[in-house]
Amino acid sequence: MDEEMSKIICRLLSIKAMAVVGGGFYSQFQKQLIGALKCPAEKLSRLYLFPTNATAFYKFSVSEWQKVYSEDLSEEQKKLIYSAFPKALELAGFKNPEKLYGNQLEDRGTQITFSALGQEAPLELKSAWDPDQKKRMAIKQQLDKLLNGFEIRLGGTTSIDITKAGIDKSYAISKITEIFGYSKQEMVFIGDALYEGGNDYAVKLTGVESISTSGPEETKSLLRSIINSSQP
Known part of the structure; x- marks a missing residue:
């Protein structure tokens, strides 16, 4: 800021x-x-x-x-979320970038966050990666099928956030x-x-x-x- x-x-x-x-x-x-x-x-x-x-x-x-x-998410809930991502990314046709800037999956205690380019990617790269949200929506649709009892939302420009249901x-x-x-x-x-x-x-x-x-x-x-x- x-x-x-x-x-x-x-x-x-x-x-x-x-x-x-x-x-x-x-x-x-x-x-x-x-x-x-x-x-x-x-x-x-x-x-x-x-x-x-x-x-x-x-x-x-x-x-x-x-x-x-x-x-806070329980350890069991975190394991479920982490285990769902490889399949969801594959089904959505996601291809990892040549370079990741920091962690792609991040445990924030109360939330698991997926950042396609890495959590620390430069703003200009993040802004250009998914301007119409289609890439992340494809991943979200697969996660919706694999994970019950969670809220799954797009955040920022490259992220997907997962929290407990109803939160x-x-x-x-x-x-x-x-x-x-x-x-x-x-x-x-x-x-x-x-x-x-x-x-x-x-x-x-x-x-x-x-x-x-x-x-x-x-x-x-x-x-x-x-x-x-x-x-x-």
Whole structure:
């Protein structure tokens, strides 16, 4: 996250509560989000973190981030997921790239994530690999046949995320309502995977106002609009 986004988020937290729901695990949130924010504690108390597609939840209290819940996969569930991938990839006609950038299958505790080019692939390569989602949809269709009792969603540009059944980004919406008392009518969701099969699509189905974004720059503009519309 760049300095401009950090400043925008801090401005937003002055007037609104904000939740960040992402596919990365908590340590990535710490590195990419928390570490870049220069906000005082009273603002951070309005920021809610839902890593690994809402399978975990962290909030800021007094002087530190505290885990509220974590929906961990069992070792047996992880084995089932790992064992399904070789067959699913073969049936989908997937061919491994000549070079992998980091892990292709990653255990995030509450979620298993497949990254076609590797977790650390450069953004320009990831953006060009599956722009119409067809490659990943073919893999997902095979995984759907092989794995029962799991949520399987496309994430980002090259990823497929697998969590326990019933736990996806809409789970964050229900938890925000349950814990903090916000109604769906009070929420606005911004996401880049609102298409059917994407890991943001579940939020759209809840009825929460959902706005599609193409990336960080458009997200900045959307957040500025929310800030400006909230000014007296």
